[in-house]
Amino acid sequence: MQASVDIHCHIMPGVDDGSRDMDTSLKMLEIAARDGITDVILTPHHKPLHHNVSVERNKIYTKRLQEAIDNAGINIRLYSGNEIYYSDETQRELEEGKICTLADSEYVLVEFHPTNPYSAICNAVYQIQGAGFIPIIAHVERYSDIVEHPAYVEELIDKGCYIQINALSVMGKYGFGIKLFAKKILKNRLVHFVATDAHDIKKRAPHMADCRAYIQRKYGKDYADRIFYDNAMSVIRGEIL
Template identity: 35%
Template sequence: MPKEGIYDVHCHIIPGVDDGASDYEETKRLLQMEYNQGVRGIIATPHFRFQMFETPIEHIKEQFVLAQRAAAEISNDLEVYLGCEFHVNMEMTEMLKAGKVSTMAGSRYVLTEFSENSEVSYIRERIYALLSNGYKPVIAHIERYEATRLDLNFVEELDDMGACMQINADSIIGKEGFFIKRFCIKLMKYDLVQFVGSDCHNMYDRISRVGEAYSYVKKKMGETYANNLFIENPQKILKDAKRRKER
């Protein structure tokens, strides 16, 4: 594992705000698991989805302080940043501009989720809406959507538009099945992946395996490629956030 540590850009470790960590103790256990796997930077991404996850941003920020406290108790070199897994809707750009949901660590990057059966035209239009308003969409677990899984050309189109692709650690190492793993390998070989996230939710059936995924990608694609996905690209998010803050 690299000395500087790897990053997890998609996880549900803030206590009591979505279907992720239920309380402070579970948050701390998840963070300890991440730390043990070599993770030193985490973007916590609680869900926002109409009629399912609509936790007010004020409460999320209050609970996020608890995640920061838990991280500090584990180690002073474990950093946690606030983001959101934003399920797309027709009001999303207005919500982002109003600060009702968080971008990734305060950057232009937005972790963007679709329904698994979303149509190509809807995905294309909503990604364009984010890009045209100055945001940088990171499409969450790109391997889950039928529209992208069945058409690599569409993934390439999204990449050409300026979107980024994120895949889940479990998908890379085969926990979601052989065909999903094979698709993830194909995405990496065609250089159509920019980020990996654990998408961890709890200490039972949805744990973090981001360290295991890093080791697999390093073995399969080489250390330079693995460091790009797990370190350098996440650092671009943080650098972008810093530039925006300094304006």
């Protein structure tokens, strides 16, 4: 099975609406390993007005989970990160080092409310870039204004963003309209990362293999390699895509 890297998941135990405990996290990572995932960036939510895990605790928890999976014989490398719910505080918190970047790189994973207009997303992009970071737009298929105007995806890329979609969206889990949008931007090579956005071991488990096989069949092996492995490894290494 070909190797994949997951840059967006909620597998860190007991910190957000993802894994409840260490046992669940181990089961999730067993599923991931069976699906060919070799490297995982843990991205617990960082939201305004929430009790967010500090950068220091995030790294401690990542190390603790790595030790647990090593002991369990699960062959996956873990890295720290956050999924940032953009707010007026985001730029300041990034500048002050209060949010985990992806694997200690300059890349940050950022999400928005599904109804945020494109103009607000653009403004957030400028703020993040102004703080010195490179935005990766999480699950771009969830933002209604962008889904209604697929050309916005290319505009975001031209502004210096990178684009992530969820594997389950590609496979039709969230409806035909979302799948159609995902196929459109995949066909135009406007996706840089496919991730699991995993939250549990059932409905939102960290499956990647079926989606990778589908994309490889539809859009070619070279492109599949880039968006499931090569680009993510460039993030982990702190390289420019």
